[in-house]
Amino acid sequence: MTLEYIPLVFMLVFGFGIATVFMYLSEILGAKRSTKEKNTTYESGMTPFKTARDRFSVKFYLVAMLFLVFDIEIVFMYPWAVQFKQLGSTGFIAMMLFIVLLLSGYIYVIKKGALKWD
């Protein structure tokens, strides 16, 4: 039984080992030239115009969360669509239930104005 775990141990050892070694190698061997651009915050090549530590609207969180819900739904939809014939009526009923539940949540979200930006 313990033999089964040997590959895992190898993976752990090599994984950690290689990462550590490379990190320190680049630190030791790499060139160090500090310029002004290099010290600024990385924002996809844009020039930062104010500090990143700022409060921003809670609506971003709300949208992000709702996005997650409707995003995850695909995880169920996709395999069901692929296996539609094999799953038969049971799968259909289950999926319909799922969609109805999701729909009622969607109605709630819209009616409560969670998607309104202003």
Add this chain to the structure above:
Amino acid sequence: MAILLTILFLPLAGAFLLMLVNKKEAKVIQYTALAISLATFVISFSLMAHFDSNNPNFQFIVNIEWIKQFDAGFRIGVDGMSLLLVMLTAFIAPITILSSFSAIEKRQKEYYVMILILQFAMTGVFISLDIFLFYIFWEIILIPMYFIIGIWGGKDRLYATVKFFIFTVVGSLFMLVAIVWLGSYVGGTVLHNDAGFTTNFMVIQHALDNQPIPLDIQKWIFLAFALSFCIKVPLFPFHTWLPDAHTEAPTPGSVVLAAVLLKMGTYGLIRFNLDLFPQASFYYAPIISTLAVVGIVYGALVAMVQTDMKRLVAYSSVSHLGFVVLGIFSMTVEGIQGGIIQMVNHGLSTGMLFLLVGMIYERRHTRDIAEFGGIARVMPAFTVFFSIAMFASVGLPGLNGFVGEFLTLFGAFNSPFLNNWSYTIVATSGVIFAAVYLLWMFQRVMFGANTNPQNHALKDISKREWALLVPMVVFIVWIGVYPSTFMKVSENSTKALVNKLYEKKFGYKPYALPASTQQKANIKN
């Protein structure tokens, strides 16, 4: 049987009835409560009439299934020992209610409901033949008593009532653990019945007779029960709640507390501790008897220095109950019978003393002995009644106190279990002290010059108060002159118990019981 159920449930039904009455109708409430308690008392005579005093076993047994899973049933019945106490309860209740007419002025409806519930539970304690049922009645008593002291009591009533409640609960909850253990031991280990548990008293009695609990455990179970009962009695180091509760309770509350509630403790000692745990009783008898004797002397000495009449009577209770406990733990027929009769006596004479103190308190609104003097001139009838109650309490031959005290002392003197004269010798001094503190108080209150102007115009006792006191005097004299009316009732039950104790300790039965009744009662359920 129907009589016992009626005696038990009539007061409860009365309490429910009173709840329906408009609270402004004070007179209606008072007389309804009185009528109900009088009816109960009258019915209790038919219990006495139908009771077969030759039979030492339980009679009038009612057995109704209640909680099957723990084999707890609604099982009631009386034997000679409990019958007297049931009668006492039924007798004291109307007296209490009648005396409340003047003593209780506010929230009358709640009060009479509480008193009737109290009567229901007190009767239940004495007639339960199921330990679980017994415990329930035992605890229910706390609720009305807590309210009676707390709402209608004196100045320090809050302190007194909380102390009363906590003291009692401490004892009874440990008893609960012992009950649970006992039920599980008898039902599971000894009998292996369906529930694996039983609280049927007669079944437990029978099972433990054949297969006693191992002594080291029995001692703990004994202590758990004894703690609860000794707090209620109260035995010497557990007595501190009593003076406070007695002093702060309203007069009827004190009467019922002294006359009946304290007897629950001594009754429990006989019914449970002696009967179910004989071996542990032998072991602890010297210790408990010592505490009883200490209580007798201590109560008397402390009573001597009291300045408050009610507190004095309260401490005299500690002393008197010491005699009862001493008699019980002498484990002789004389001692136990003396204990039982002394319970009744104490109920009558101390109850009467509390009533009398209450009467004078209603007139003068003080109980301070120093405030009085020369009362005999203005209240001659009162003085006569007071002297009767006092002499009964002191133990004057011809009145009831003498019979009880003599028998308990005699029992303790002769007891092969205690086997020591010194208990009796010390306890006898308690009788002398009782004479000292009571007579001294009587002299200071009744005789001498009537110097305090407030005492000049005191009214002598009214017709209602006559009605309260005369029945008590009747019984006081009756027991004093012809005690065998009452002794006969408890004789055979006591003998059966003492036979059992002798057999466990010495291997023989000293008393022959009427032959037809020797077989065990029907213990199937």
Add this chain to the structure above:
Amino acid sequence: MGIELQYLLPIITISFFVVTAIVFDALLQNKIFSFVWSIIGLIVVIGTASYTFVIPSLELMNLSKEGLITKNMVFFGGYASFFDIVFAGAGLMTILASRVYIKREYKELNEYYSLILITVSGMMLIGHSNNLLILFIGIEIMSISFYVLAGYFRNSIKSIEASLKYFLLGSFATGFLVYGIALLYGATGSLDLNIITSNLIAGKFNHIYFLLGSGLILIGLSFKVAAFPFHQWAPDVYQGSPTVASGFMSSAGKAAAMIAFIIVFKHILPAVNNPVLIKDTHLIQNIIAVLAACTMLLGNFTALAQTNVKRMLAYSSVAHAGYLLIGIASNNSTGWTGVLFYSVAYILMQLGAFIVLSVIERNEQSNLELSDFAGLSRSHPILAALMAVFMLSLAGIPPFAGFFGKYYLFVSAVKADYVWLTIVAVISSIISMYYYIGIILQMYFKDPRSVALEADYGLARIPLFIAVAGLVIFGVFPSLLADVAYYFF
């Protein structure tokens, strides 16, 4: 399959009403509709649950467990139906008592009623779980709705604090629970509780993972019932939440977590003659017993020092978690039945007491100090009498149901040879007497304060009546409940 749907009816109906209630919340502005709809929903759930209670059990119907839609993940009938009724009933009492309170204290919002419904559905799912995943889902549905309910008064700082505290600590405890479930899965190879039991009996389990997993589950569940040493959140949360809701959380929520306890520990502590397993079983039982003892003592001692009645009841609810744990530590059928009985009694008395508080509470938690109760029996005799009954029952004085519940648990502990636990329970009961009768003392023996309290019952009369009637009836005739509960285990 059709028969199985009958068994699922309570779950189906509650889900239906939860979903519709949410949609109606969004579509309709009329609050009374939402209120009525939730009441109808809960009554229907009680009806369907009673129906599943009387139809014959799955075994009698000869259904193979593999053929079920629910794949044996859900338990039907028996105690599950029993608790469906209990939780739906508790939800009903809460909703009835809430309306007047919520309307008076704060602006009424629709979501309150649907939140209670969601909570009830989570509790019911816990009772129905036959699989650790279902159990987990049930616990989470319940807990998350509780986090929201605690913070329902969003303008009150205390309420928000309660909610945040509850959420942070609660999710932390959930982590323990999930980790424990995972380890138990690793140790026994299944999430199905029956398979776990049979694997344990067969000796097919990893000893260390099993102990670790059960320990972590114990921690997670202890948090949910607020047992020592995971109880610190309880007083703040119960005090800060809307009064009726905290009554609901601390009674029905606790009962639901106790069911989770029963379901898990009944299965992972089987009574068999496997020497390794017996040692582990005893170890876990002893740990639970010690937790129970500490919980009772600590809860009661701390409650003693409180002057705010709501906070006092919060601490007393900690102590009651300890009493309930006695039944789990005993690990016998008497204990589980005792927990069932005591849960019902506890829901009645705790919820009742909180409803009384909600009736006299004014302006965000004022009128809840002990001194505010002075002389309540004069101004509101009925309210005072109700509160007195609840207090006496919580203290365990006969003839109320709380006493018999305690008796039941004590018997189970003595049967399991935990006499010391009984003694600790008794000692802590004695301590508790002091503050319970302290409230009665205030209400009956003290003079009323100068400004009389107002009482505004509204529909709260109905749940108060149910609570008192239940306590008295089950206290005098405990067989009515105990006999029903007896055949479950």
